[in-house]
Amino acid sequence: MSQLEQFGSYTKEAASKARAEESTAGWMKLKQGTNIIRILPPVKGNPEPWITIYQHFIKIPGAKQVVFNCPRRMENKRCPACEKGDRLKATGNPADEKAARDFWASQRLIAFAIDRDEMDKGIQLFPFGATIKSRLRHFREKLGKDFTDLNDGYDIVIERMGQGLSTEYQTDLGEQCPIVGDMSKLEAWASELPDLNSFAKVLDYQTIVEKFASAGGVTAGSQQSLPSGSGGSGGSVQDDENEIDDGSDPY
Numbered sequence: 001m002s003q004l005e006q007f008g009s010y011t012k013e014a015a016s017k018a019r020a021e022e023s024t025a026g027w028m029k030l031k032q033g034t035n036i037i038r039i040l041p042p043v044k045g046n047p048e049p050w051i052t053i054y055q056h057f058i059k060i061p062g063a064k065q066v067v068f069n070c071p072r073r074m075e076n077k078r079c080p081a082c083e084k085g086d087r088l089k090a091t092g093n094p095a096d097e098k099a100a101r102d103f104w105a106s107q108r109l110i111a112f113a114i115d116r117d118e119m120d121k122g123i124q125l126f127p128f129g130a131t132i133k134s135r136l137r138h139f140r141e142k143l144g145k146d147f148t149d150l151n152d153g154y155d156i157v158i159e160r161m162g163q164g165l166s167t168e169y170q171t172d173l174g175e176q177c178p179i180v181g182d183m184s185k186l187e188a189w190a191s192e193l194p195d196l197n198s199f200a201k202v203l204d205y206q207t208i209v210e211k212f213a214s215a216g217g218v219t220a221g222s223q224q225s226l227p228s229g230s231g232g233s234g235g236s237v238q239d240d241e242n243e244i245d246d247g248s249d250p251y
C-alpha cells in the first residue's frame with residue numbers, strides 16, 4: 001500500500017464549513033428601553049428563523065458563571081447539572097428543591113438579526129428566550145405576518161425593562177419595510193455568517209465536570225459533584241432572556 005494513500009483532499013465544502021464556524025459575527029445584546037431589530041428569514045433547511053438550544057447557566061459563588069448546552073435535553077445523554085438538580089429535588093427538603101431550580105436548563109433561541117440603531121454591525125447573533133419566541137410565533141401564526149420577509153417583512157420592537165431576574169420584555173411588530181435599502185449590503189453581510197447549528201454542540205459529561213473544576217466549583221474528592229446551590233434566591237439568570245455571557249466562548 002502506498003504511503004500516499006493517507007492523504008485525502010481538501011474540499012471546497014470543508015473550507016466553507018470551517019470559515020462559517022470561525023465567523024466573528026457578534027452577539028446582540030438588547031439595551032434598556034426600546035430596541036428595533038430585524039430578524040432574518042430561516043436559513044434553508046431550518047423550519048423557523050432560529051435554532052433552539054437548552055442551556056445551563058450555573059453561578060458558582062466567587063467565580064464566573066458556567067454556561068453550557070444541556071446534553072440531556074438536547075441529546076438525551078447524561079448531564080452533570082441535571083443530575084445535581086435531580087439529587088437536590090429528591091431530598092424532599094424545600095430549600096434543596098428551591099436550589100435545584102438553579103440547575104435546570106433554559107430554552108434559548110438564536111436567530112440572525114440586524115439592530116436598526118447599529119446597522120454598521122451588520123448581521124448579528126440574537127439570543128433570546130421563550131417569552132420573545134412566543135410573541136414572534138404569534139405574529140407569524142395568528143397575525144399572518146411573515147416579519148422575516150426581506151422585502152415585505154416587519155421590524156420587531158422589543159422594549160427591555162429591568163435587569164437580571166426582574167427583566168421584562170415587551171415584543172411588538174414595528175414598521176413594514178425592506179430589511180435594507182441596498183440589498184448588495186445584505187449580500188456582503190450574508191457571506192460572513194456562521195452556521196447556527198455550530199451553537200448546538202454538546203460537550204461530553206467529563207468535559208463539563210472539568211469546566212466546573214477549572215471554574216473553581218469542584219473540590220478535591222468530589223470529582224463527580226457540582227457545586228451545591230446557594231440556597232438563596234440569587235444566582236440564576238434564567239429569566240433574563242437576552243443575557244449571554246460575553247466571554248469568548250458562550251457555548
Ligand SMILES: [Zn+2]
Binds near residue numbers: 056070071080081083
Ligand atoms: Zn442538563
